């Protein structure tokens with residue numbers, strides 16, 4: 001048996017999805033995250049279907065947060081024989097159940113649709129897992145609060161520190177016994193910003209010998225949050241004057257709650273006239289309920305808690321229309337503007353937002369407001385790039401709507417946040433592994449770190465196993 005302490009990088013290495021890192025020491029194996037790879041279909045399916053380590057040999061799985069690029073392959077891991085407890089924070093436990101069940105439903109309906117249109121040519125896809133597989137996996141979930149330590153495996157203890165990325169998101173600290181001592185590994189998971197609308201910024205935990213840090217925006221600086229309120233208010237006032245609809249494609253977790261909160265604040269503090277706001281995503285409704293149940297959590301920023309203590313009800317459960325059924329969603333088509341509709345998916349790749357776009361994109365009074373990253377090749381990106389015509393459900397539509405982008409929304413640390421995080425570590429780790437970043441972004445961060453005189457920066461490749469001394 002190999003007694004050495006090693007890290008195997010089995011995902012989110014030179015890319016942003018499929019976060020999976022395997023820590024091994026003296027016969028103990030702990031897996032950090034088990035995310036789904038997202039991207040071009042064939043290659044991703046192959047990568048998602050196999051694990052380069054035996055799932056049944058794991059003693060623990062530790063999950064940083066609920067996003068599917070960190071959690072989305074867990075049901076498959078347990079379907080393929082994993083027995084280990086699956087540790088996360090209490091909020092992540094609730095959110096992960098929702099996200100994974102939703103992921104199974106999407107895969108099942110995608111497969112049905114794909115197989116139907118390919119009935120003649122015989123091509124078939126099968127979902128990675130079913131809702132039953134998700135329920136089996138959820139049975140292994142164990143929650144631990146921030147700061148409380150847990151025995152992950154023989155000689156390896158783990159604890160969580162708040163990462164400030166989405167509610168419940170954690171950095172993972174592993175203390176590993178090695179001959180003659182102990183090594184501390186800090187895995188940031190996805191790291192939040194120093195300034196956030198809702199969340200407490202992450203506080204860098206000290207004493208790490210080795211750091212695994214994300215690098216999604218390792219080469220980019222986000223616009224300051226302070227500019228948002230004015231820009232948002234201007235868009236809302238224009239829609240009110242034009243009696244238009246503002247369509248906001250939005251991720252159900254965190255981004256939707258941020259926008260609802262910002263609009264509530266604008267209404268109460270900046271005197272923008274009332275405008276009906278519809279949150280048209282059953283997932284977003286459920287997630288907002290989870291946020292509401294955890295308003296007293298330490299993860300929220302003092303400013304947000306202060307606001308909630310004074311004004312109450314930050315997500316406007318009394319004034320915002322939370323839309324659940326398909327019928328309620330369709331009924332929005334016949335209602336006149338002005339109104340704001342927040343709906344998934346965030347990059348206009350599926351979901352109810354497509355129906356709202358189809359019905360409103362050819363109207364000059366419509367505003368499409370993009371508040372999240374729009375990946376290459378998505379409908380959201382085409383709109384952002386100024387396309388005059390777009391295809392929705394295979395039919396061409398003329399774009400007469402105004403399309404605006406607000407870059408200041410991001411739940412990821414930018415280059416300056418990442419550099420500040422590492423600068424605050426004293427002493428510096430022996431090695432810093434840059435993960436969860438496309439090659440250009442993590443390359444840029446590596447260069448900035450080297451320029452700042454930081455030593456031991458490593459950009460691991462997919463499948464690489466590194467021995468730590």
Ligand SMILES: [Zn+2]
Nearest residue numbers: 065067165190
């Ligand atoms: Zn994330």
